[in-house]
Amino acid sequence: MSVFQDLFFDYTLRTVALGTAALGIVSGVLGTFAVLRRQSLLGDAISHAALPGIVLAFALTGSKATLVLVLGAAIAGWLGTLLVMLVVRSTRVPEDAALGIVLSVFFGVGLVLLTFVQRRPTASQAGLDRFLFGQAATLLERDVITIALLGALALGCVALFWKEFKLLSFDRDFAATLGFPVRVLDVLLTSALVLAIVIGLQTVGVVLMSAMVIAPAAAARQWTNSLTIMVLLAALFGAIAGVTGAVISATGSHIPTGPMIVLAATTVVALSFTLAPERGLVWAALRRRRQRHAVGAEAVLDDLYALARQHGAAVHGHEVGVLDALRGRSVVRRALAQLAEDELARSDEQGRWHITASGRAQVERDRTGGA
Amino acid sequence: MGEERGSGRGPKANGATPAIEVNDLTVAYREHPVLWDIDLTVPAGVLMAIVGPNGAGKSTLIKAILGLVRAAAGQVLVHGRPYAENRRLVAYVPQRGSVDWDFPTSVLDVVTMGRYGALGWLRRPGRREREQALAALAQVDMVDYAGRQISQLSGGQQQRVFLARALVQDARVYLMDEPFQGVDAKTERAIVTVLQQLRAAGDTVVVVHHALQTVPEYFDWVTLLNVRRIAVGPVADVFTEDNLRHTYGGRVPFYASPSPGDVRALG
Numbered sequence: 001m002s003v004f005q006d007l008f009f010d011y012t013l014r015t016v017a018l019g020t021a022a023l024g025i026v027s028g029v030l031g032t033f034a035v036l037r038r039q040s041l042l043g044d045a046i047s048h049a050a051l052p053g054i055v056l057a058f059a060l061t062g063s064k065a066t067l068v069l070v071l072g073a074a075i076a077g078w079l080g081t082l083l084v085m086l087v088v089r090s091t092r093v094p095e096d097a098a099l100g101i102v103l104s105v106f107f108g109v110g111l112v113l114l115t116f117v118q119r120r121p122t123a124s125q126a127g128l129d130r131f132l133f134g135q136a137a138t139l140l141e142r143d144v145i146t147i148a149l150l151g152a153l154a155l156g157c158v159a160l161f162w163k164e165f166k167l168l169s170f171d172r173d174f175a176a177t178l179g180f181p182v183r184v185l186d187v188l189l190t191s192a193l194v195l196a197i198v199i200g201l202q203t204v205g206v207v208l209m210s211a212m213v214i215a216p217a218a219a220a221r222q223w224t225n226s227l228t229i230m231v232l233l234a235a236l237f238g239a240i241a242g243v244t245g246a247v248i249s250a251t252g253s254h255i256p257t258g259p260m261i262v263l264a265a266t267t268v269v270a271l272s273f274t275l276a277p278e279r280g281l282v283w284a285a286l287r288r289r290r291q292r293h294a295v296g297a298e299a300v301l302d303d304l305y306a307l308a309r310q311h312g313a314a315v316h317g318h319e320v321g322v323l324d325a326l327r328g329r330s331v332v333r334r335a336l337a338q339l340a341e342d343e344l345a346r347s348d349e350q351g352r353w354h355i356t357a358s359g360r361a362q363v364e365r366d367r368t369g370g371a
Numbered sequence: 372m373g374e375e376r377g378s379g380r381g382p383k384a385n386g387a388t389p390a391i392e393v394n395d396l397t398v399a400y401r402e403h404p405v406l407w408d409i410d411l412t413v414p415a416g417v418l419m420a421i422v423g424p425n426g427a428g429k430s431t432l433i434k435a436i437l438g439l440v441r442a443a444a445g446q447v448l449v450h451g452r453p454y455a456e457n458r459r460l461v462a463y464v465p466q467r468g469s470v471d472w473d474f475p476t477s478v479l480d481v482v483t484m485g486r487y488g489a490l491g492w493l494r495r496p497g498r499r500e501r502e503q504a505l506a507a508l509a510q511v512d513m514v515d516y517a518g519r520q521i522s523q524l525s526g527g528q529q530q531r532v533f534l535a536r537a538l539v540q541d542a543r544v545y546l547m548d549e550p551f552q553g554v555d556a557k558t559e560r561a562i563v564t565v566l567q568q569l570r571a572a573g574d575t576v577v578v579v580h581h582a583l584q585t586v587p588e589y590f591d592w593v594t595l596l597n598v599r600r601i602a603v604g605p606v607a608d609v610f611t612e613d614n615l616r617h618t619y620g621g622r623v624p625f626y627a628s629p630s631p632g633d634v635r636a637l638g
Contacts, residue, residue, distance in 0.1 A: 036471075036475070160493065161493075162495075163487060163490075163493075163494075163496070164492070170470060170471075170474050170476065170484070171465070171469070173439050173469065174484070174536075176437075176439060177438075177458065177461065177488075178458075178487055178488030179488055180487075224475060225475050225476075226476070227475045229475075
């Protein structure tokens, strides 16, 4: 209970909650497009590639202002993306390999630079390593304002070019034939994605930031078939995951925020993947089971029909054992119950099973229909 | 070759500017030529099939006309002007398999996308665009599916949705990449009906086509292609066993009858 009170009345916690909610919304929205365009891995590459940018921005300016570091991150993230495109276009290296190479090279360089900068005797260097795993507790009001402003820029871009981005994501070639400059749109949408990622790095960290891009969008897809609703849901899931993770981390014993946020996001994903109607695993399993039962019932009805014909007499009853021998016990029990309910078969006083007139009609209808 | 085998005949070929004019078009993937020095004139108002074996460059030809693949050389004119200046006159029906049908959107939404070019930047589709989309869906007998999520469609229904999206573009030249590929009989009939309506309205339709036996029935103009242009012209003149053998390198698949004589009669 006290956590909820603190959320509204404790200044630090409120700041943290606002900041993480904002970045969760932005990464959810841009993540939706990344996931639909099958660019989930690009998010991972951008966030890892941002690390050397952050360290260099600090080394060059001596400033730890969020805006300065975020700018450095954005430039490095963009360079990484550009490099991926260049490698794919000019060599035979496939895209996933190019992403992996750029990601690890940039991240490696970033780690080396980070170690180097932190060895310097100046006092102000401390705290850059929070960009690795994220530390929401360090969020200040001016950080939140930076996050909100840059986030609004990314969201504004999506709102403005909503129709174009939707078309680009669904059918890029068709967009090009309509005269839209698809390259420019690509750059615009990727830039918005870079923005969404870099504003989350201080809070979530470069290592796990891609989860904030992918997870809310992947979860949202489970619940809806509309792009608009998917974007709104992803924003909501992102905000929930961000605030939950950050608040747990900030109130707890300095657990890094990134892992906590990712755990929260994973919970949302797990619930969505199992419970969502239509696409969820539970529903899929139920559907499969219904289907299997229907198939089983049909097979047993076929057996009854064949047996009745073999024995000439229409009302010749059969022991369950005969049917069991043909199909297996559990299938037959369930099937007979279903057939009795549908009045396609019935049992007499001795427990013998007969096919009914309507059962016979159905089998004959199926056979002629299938021929 | 080929020019003398066919084109230049028929009333539609003379006089007016051709719908499509392709000059010296060459396309290569990594130094490997896919289309070699193609010259092609499609008169306005014809229903033309592009046929040829797998890997002949049929889809690439359409994509090169649309500027979707970069040509190493060549020029494309649509109704007398470069494609880029006249692109509003051209509608494209891509191969059904080229998009992700699990994309979260509805049938009506996809068809409305055909209006995005005319809407231009920033303007959102409104009631007018919705009505146009519904009218196009009616033309392909898919109005009842307007609200459906696109992943719930059968292959044939997907194809009809793509056709409707091209119809709302209100173009004069339609380029279709294998619209009959793997569709049901109902869809095939619906597409053929639409093609005939378009021709009746004076529009030009170019279709990448696989089933040779339906060429004389569905089309009045044909291009035989195998990296190079083998022949182009009216089906009655150009769609001969001799040209087909030339195109398919001796073996003519799926095409036992009708004999060339029948072809002429049908065309």
